[in-house]
Amino acid sequence: MTTTTSNRPDVLARADGSPVRALVVDDEPTLAELLSTALRYEGWQVDHALSGHAAVRAAKALDPDVIVLDVMLPDLSGIDVLRRVRATNPNVPVLFLTAKDAVEDRIAGLTAGGDDYVTKPFSLEEVVARLRALLRRTGAVSSREEAVLVVGDLRMDEDSHEVSRDGEDIRLTATEFELLRYFMRNPKRVLSKAQILDRVWQYDFGGQANIVELYVSYLRRKIDKGRTPMLHTLRGVGYVLKPSV
Amino acid sequence: MTTTTSNRPDVLARADGSPVRALVVDDEPTLAELLSTALRYEGWQVDHALSGHAAVRAAKALDPDVIVLDVMLPDLSGIDVLRRVRATNPNVPVLFLTAKDAVEDRIAGLTAGGDDYVTKPFSLEEVVARLRALLRRTGAVSSREEAVLVVGDLRMDEDSHEVSRDGEDIRLTATEFELLRYFMRNPKRVLSKAQILDRVWQYDFGGQANIVELYVSYLRRKIDKGRTPMLHTLRGVGYVLKPSV
DNA sequence: ACCGAACCTGTGAACTTGCTGAGGATGGGT
DNA sequence: ACCCATCCTCAGCAAGTTCACAGGTTCGGT
Known part of the structure; x- marks a missing residue:
């Protein structure tokens, strides 16, 4: 059982065994890249969008298992993106990225539905851990694994x-x-x-x-x-x- | 007992084991979204309607176990919605959402049949608790669980x-x-x-x-x-x- | 054995986070 | 109209945490 496709002991997978699909949304290319790479290393399939509109489109097209969403996008507010994404993907869990000193970024209610958020600057370990927790909770992945x-x-x-x-x-x-x-x-x-x-x-x-x-x-x-x-x-x-x- | 579909200790379910079905009716998209997400997180299957007419149609089509109904809808009054919904779903329990300063007796009339209400603005914990109580009372769900x-x-x-x-x-x-x-x-x-x-x-x-x-x-x-x-x-x-x- | 590099860890300063007393505002009940 | 319970703000204190620095220790190679 130690030698699966990866030698990581704990790669999450979807019910049908295919890799977890994640969508990263951040307008800063460097950060989007950093996150994408980290998540790919988890064995996930990752796409990223650099704007709110692109995110909405991508969510519709890709039907991701989880979304990492910067609330501070140039074109759409985090709440707008969330609402539009939820219109097509009502159950997808979302991890919000928010600036630490954001003057009350109005994250209120965002964690209420079971979503979660981390503040920038974050550590990759934290982001990955939270994403895994979200996936575990929503049961979107086949995790025999406990926390x-x-x-x-x-x-x-x-x-x-x-x-x-x-x-x-x-x-x-x-x-x-x-x-x-x-x-x-x-x-x-x-x-x-x-x-x-x-x-x-x-x-x-x-x-x-x-x-x-x-x-x-x-x-x-x-x-x-x-x-x-x-x-x-x-x-x-x-x-x-x-x-x- | 630790490894059910969810790791929540207390997910309600219907008699046949399928998830509880809820219908959320509110004309404000943000609130409808917030409520829906919160209830999904409870492990329920949730639909929402943004108008009274849509609510009546949805109730007929979905046969929900419970309805969350804003009494202040643009097209139909709470009483009208209730009456029409009851025509097809005579037994479904309803949780009314009402503004704090709403006229008291009207609510009293609505909740006469064992329904319940909460005033806006509410806390999600309160709404969820009331819904769980409604489901428990009406016996619509298999709750080995006590209160x-x-x-x-x-x-x-x-x-x-x-x-x-x-x-x-x-x-x-x-x-x-x-x-x-x-x-x-x-x-x-x-x-x-x-x-x-x-x-x-x-x-x-x-x-x-x-x-x-x-x-x-x-x-x-x-x-x-x-x-x-x-x-x-x-x-x-x-x-x-x-x-x- | 010796030496330098790599590593370990005590000390304390700066900072962050959490706790709680005092008191103002609000609203229901009598 | 008053009182009292409750909710909440504010601010200062206490404690916990992070980190820089520096001297000490271990290790591997010669």
């Missing part, structure tokens, strides 16, 4: 944010949680510091590169302290999370 | 509005009750402040965002004071209600 990640005796419940090792509860901060989630979604795979930085930190992070080392150190303190280590350093390469067995 | 929510030693009777923890009665205000109900319908799931705001507060709430913090604080005072805490803060993420075990 629980398990690696060895390490356990993470994405819904309740509970983490435990060998039954013992572990409290993590938001950043630690995201970092560990990234590791747990890629067990036994070496992740370089650059990869981790790109994935777990906000895309505009401009700080010192050793922040990853610092947080790995924090994580080890919480999950490896006094136990068989699961988080290993590969000098000059990166880090791996491996079952302690 | 009682239980999480750990916390108990809430939705019909009598009684709340107790470990046998001890707790008096809650209306807002506190709705907030706790939302938590109890989503135990062990992180709820963000935005989600809570969208769901528990009226859709036109434009106030300070820290209102959620305030009410969580009130709730804790009443349900957690001097006990093992059940309402936990996840900094930067949201809140979770968990059994104190």
Whole structure:
């Protein structure tokens, strides 16, 4: 069961086994590209639209399983796009992108229907996690999978944010949680510091590169302290999370 | 029991197991959309009509289990719609939406048959709760479910509005009750402040965002004071209600 | 053994987030 | 008309979190 089309342990798929279809809507080409690439890496089929009108057309033509929608588009407001898209795709879940300091971007009611949003600047890990959560909830994909990640005796419940090792509860901060989630979604795979930085930190992070080392150190303190280590350093390469067995 | 079609603990269904069918009638597209999406998220099958005539037609065609009906439609009065709908669907329960300052006796006439109403602006949590109550009362759905929510030693009777923890009665205000109900319908799931705001507060709430913090604080005072805490803060993420075990 | 590079981690400052007391506004009930 | 419960704003405090920096440690190669 480990060797499917991808060696990722947890690629989501639709009921008929075909890949998840996502539509990314952002007028900034760089961001649209960044998101598209990240989602393709999840094994999904991705299209993107650079305007509201294009988004409405694309939604109609492609019938995506999920939509990532920047609420700040030049031609149509987020709510307009949503309404028009819902006219043809009444059930598609939407993840909204909104500026953090947006003067009340009127996101009110957007999460009410079960949709969700993330604020810019976001981390890719966060976007992907939320999309997966949306897909899980709406049942659009065949996920035998629960919202629980398990690696060895390490356990993470994405819904309740509970983490435990060998039954013992572990409290993590938001950043630690995201970092560990990234590791747990890629067990036994070496992740370089650059990869981790790109994935777990906000895309505009401009700080010192050793922040990853610092947080790995924090994580080890919480999950490896006094136990068989699961988080290993590969000098000059990166880090791996491996079952302690 | 964890792996049903949805991971919601309490999705209502009809006798034959098919989803509940709801018809939303409101001439304001945004509101109709908001309601429809929220009800779909409950796992129901939803259609909406934007006028009285369309509503009558839709009711005939769809034979819904429940109808959400704005009494203030441009083409037909609420009474007319009700009368015509009842001609083809004599038993369908109706939840009326009415403006706050609407004349009281008219509503009284409408709801005489066991129907119910909420005033605009409403909170989604309230609408959903009333609809669930209507469905329960009319027996249109197979609800093994009682009107009682239980999480750990916390108990809430939705019909009598009684709340107790470990046998001890707790008096809650209306807002506190709705907030706790939302938590109890989503135990062990992180709820963000935005989600809570969208769901528990009226859709036109434009106030300070820290209102959620305030009410969580009130709730804790009443349900957690001097006990093992059940309402936990996840900094930067949201809140979770968990059994104190 | 030695050396430099890579990595680890203690310290503390800056910042963010959440909590809660005080009090104003509102509205229903008597 | 008054009172009281409730809802909500505001603002200050407390606590948690993120991050830079720097000195210490480990590792691999020679």
